[in-house]
Amino acid sequence: MENIKIPPLYCPFPGAIHQNVATAQEQTNKWVRRFHLLPDESAYRRFRAAQFPRMSARTRPHASPEIFQIIANFYTWLFIFDDYCEDLGINKQDELMPALHSRSLAILRGEKPTHGDAPLVQALADIRQRVEPHASSGWMDRFTSNMKDYLQALVWQAANHTQGITPDLATYLKMRPFLTTAYLCFDWIEIEVNKEMELPNQVRANKTVQKLRLCGSFPVKVAA
Numbered sequence: 447m448e449n450i451k452i453p454p455l456y457c458p459f460p461g462a463i464h465q466n467v468a469t470a471q472e473q474t475n476k477w478v479r480r481f482h483l484l485p486d487e488s489a490y491r492r493f494r495a496a497q498f499p500r501m502s503a504r505t506r507p508h509a510s511p512e513i514f515q516i517i518a519n520f521y522t523w524l525f526i527f528d529d530y531c532e533d534l535g536i537n538k539q540d541e542l543m544p545a546l547h548s549r550s551l552a553i554l555r556g557e558k559p560t561h562g563d564a565p566l567v568q569a570l571a572d573i574r575q576r577v578e579p580h581a582s583s584g585w586m587d588r589f590t591s592n593m594k595d596y597l598q599a600l601v602w603q604a605a606n607h608t609q610g611i612t613p614d615l616a617t618y619l620k621m622r623p624f625l626t627t628a629y630l631c632f633d634w635i636e637i638e639v640n641k642e643m644e645l646p647n648q649v650r651a652n653k654t655v656q657k658l659r660l661c662g663s664f665p666v667k668v669a670a
Contacts, residue, residue: 462507463500469511470499470518477519481569483526498522505631509638516576517634523573524627527566531600543604547597554590580637582644592629599624628663 464470475494484490502518509517534542549567553559559571578586599621606613613621623629636644649655 462504464503464507464509464514466511466514467500467503470503470515471497473515474499474518474522477569477572478522478526481572482565483523483569493526496525498525506634506638513580513638516573516580517638519569520573520577520634521631523566523569524630528600528627530566531604534604543597543601547601550597551590551594554586554593577637584647585633585636585644589630589633592633595624596627596630623660623663623666626663626666628666629659631666632659632662 475490478484478493479490484493498521499518502514502521506514506517531543531546533539546564546566549563550570553567553571554574559568563571581589602621603625605611645655
């Protein structure tokens with residue numbers, strides 16, 4: 447077999463990490479417990495060991511402390527939410543997804559959480575409330591739309607598990623950016639920078655910008 451040489455990964459940006467990473471880790475641990483997002487102590491121990499906020503600290507090293515903490519909580523929410531929905535699909539309980547997904551989208555559209563809402567929904571409501579002062583209505587609409595695409599991709603993935611379907615490569619690669627939440631994560635760039643520096647809609651619709659968005663999702667969908 448021919449040896450394949452993998453060239454070194456070139457990155458033009460110096461490595462950096464947010465100075466508040468330790469504080470964010472402590473706050474996120476408390477936040478996850480406050481909303482009862484994990485089932486037992488064993489899950490909490492695994493969660494603490496994973497140190498999810500470090501990913502936020504690496505990808506958002508220059509965000510303000512407040513924005514950084516919101517993003518760290520949201521990324522954590524995504525990991526837990528994604529695992530929960532994946533387990534539903536694997537265990538062929540995907541019929542439980544529609545209600546959870548519907549309430550998640552309703553919360554992002556501005557509805558208030560109720561005592562009957564699942565912990566994941568209540569935690570998402572907390573994130574929305576905290577980001578709202580920093581977000582324009584246009585940003586919230588785009589973020590909600592990208593969340594909808596992500597949730598639809600989760601339903602597609604769960605149906606594949608339930609029905610024993612292996613999608614063809616072209617279909618899988620088309621759905622992969624939504625499953626990796628790449629586009630949801632890209633949305634936070636504008637929150638991190640400043641809501642007054644959002645791209646105009648005509649720029650977003652530009653074919654080159656759309657291609658850059660797709661290319662930006664590629665490393666995520668390969669690595670995730």
